[in-house]
Amino acid sequence: MEAVRASAAWVASRSSHDNVDLQDRPVLFLSVVTFCPAVSWWYIESIACCSKIEKVVDKIQGNVPKVEWDFEGIHYFDNGPLTVQYLFILDALLLLLLASLGTDKDLSYDHLASGLKLALEKDKTALDADRLKNYTGPELRHLLNWPRPLPIEEERVRLLHEVGLELERSFGGQAANLVKSAGNSAATLIELITRHFPVQQLIGPCLAIGLFPGSFTLKGHQVFLYKRAQIFVADLWGAFKGQNYGEFHDINSITIFADYIVPAVLRELGILKYGSNLSCSIDSNCEIVPGSEEEMEIRACSIYAVEKMRDLISKKFGKQLLSIDIDLWLWSCGVQNMALSHHRTLSIYY
Numbered sequence: 001m002e003a004v005r006a007s008a009a010w011v012a013s014r015s016s017h018d019n020v021d022l023q024d025r026p027v028l029f030l031s032v033v034t035f036c037p038a039v040s041w042w043y044i045e046s047i048a049c050c051s052k053i054e055k056v057v058d059k060i061q062g063n064v065p066k067v068e069w070d071f072e073g074i075h076y077f078d079n080g081p082l083t084v085q086y087l088f089i090l091d092a093l094l095l096l097l098l099a100s101l102g103t104d105k106d107l108s109y110d111h112l113a114s115g116l117k118l119a120l121e122k123d124k125t126a127l128d129a130d131r132l133k134n135y136t137g138p139e140l141r142h143l144l145n146w147p148r149p150l151p152i153e154e155e156r157v158r159l160l161h162e163v164g165l166e167l168e169r170s171f172g173g174q175a176a177n178l179v180k181s182a183g184n185s186a187a188t189l190i191e192l193i194t195r196h197f198p199v200q201q202l203i204g205p206c207l208a209i210g211l212f213p214g215s216f217t218l219k220g221h222q223v224f225l226y227k228r229a230q231i232f233v234a235d236l237w238g239a240f241k242g243q244n245y246g247e248f249h250d251i252n253s254i255t256i257f258a259d260y261i262v263p264a265v266l267r268e269l270g271i272l273k274y275g276s277n278l279s280c281s282i283d284s285n286c287e288i289v290p291g292s293e294e295e296m297e298i299r300a301c302s303i304y305a306v307e308k309m310r311d312l313i314s315k316k317f318g319k320q321l322l323s324i325d326i327d328l329w330l331w332s333c334g335v336q337n338m339a340l341s342h343h344r345t346l347s348i349y350y
């Protein structure tokens, strides 16, 4: 997504040393980097890259370990439209709740993925649009086999209703039709998702747009992350192995999905370096305010760093990697490292 790349580069270019330092950050060009992607990238490309990113790229010799989609064995897959419906609902429900401020993790990604899988195995109509429109909180709990009220249950139920309604209104009730109408273009699919599933909400200082939230405003600039919508595309690509519903001619336009895990892995690798205040907040589990400069910088610099890594791998080793593959590698490392210290933001817009 060019919009994601350009805005991540813009945030990276103006990120303060006090928060996130990328070492090869284009600080000098702060005032000239604009939203015009061509201009942004020209300036950023002119930065000599002799940083930690290069060291990491050299160390792995441009070889990113291949991580298979569903390496955890928790997703539903039947090679057809029901899988598309499943992935769409799963990604719509990925309201991250950083459990963070508290102690234990409530309803993790694994719970959601395997809960919905089990529900579909029991009843193939469980995710039909007319059912989605009518679920109540307790019914959703039952569907997910979750013993107590879900975290932010009302919000999840509201989102399910919206998904059901819009799928019915515009796509004959089927997420597979939404995917078909994108004509094998990842960028078009993301555009369709953010256009058809809009919800405007003001949270803290930032405006999050979309049931699949796409953009945030930072100092008057729109910053695009498209995390969940891009994850949906990546899930289709991974599940269907680039065929059928997973065939996208522009899959290389997808960036990483800026969550809280990938930045923590990049920090561990030394690619992201946080200033002392931010380091201190993260290491002592303090909340990072949603929509704050710190949060945006952490997420956008992660996108920028991985794009840089990808470019370097291409230049030095002649390999064209997808950001999706780098993301899955980093993410899978992160989820397996329980001791990883990550930023904690209490937000449903992840």
Ligand SMILES: Nc1nc2c(c(CN[C@H]3C=C[C@H](O)[C@@H]3O)cn2[C@@H]2O[C@H](COP(=O)(O)O)[C@@H](O)[C@H]2O)c(=O)[nH]1
Residues within 6 Å of the ligand: 068, 069, 070, 071, 072, 094, 096, 097, 105, 107, 108, 109, 110, 231, 235, 238, 256, 257, 258, 259, 260, 261, 262, 327, 328, 331, 350
């Ligand atoms: N960057 C990135 N972030 C990802 C994923 C995935 C799942 N990808 C699937 C695709 C193939 C594999 O087999 C994976 O299962 C989830 N997440 C995010 O992690 C968070 C987990 O929250 P919690 O469990 O509550 O702590 C949540 O924000 C969720 O949105 C990914 O791939 N990359």
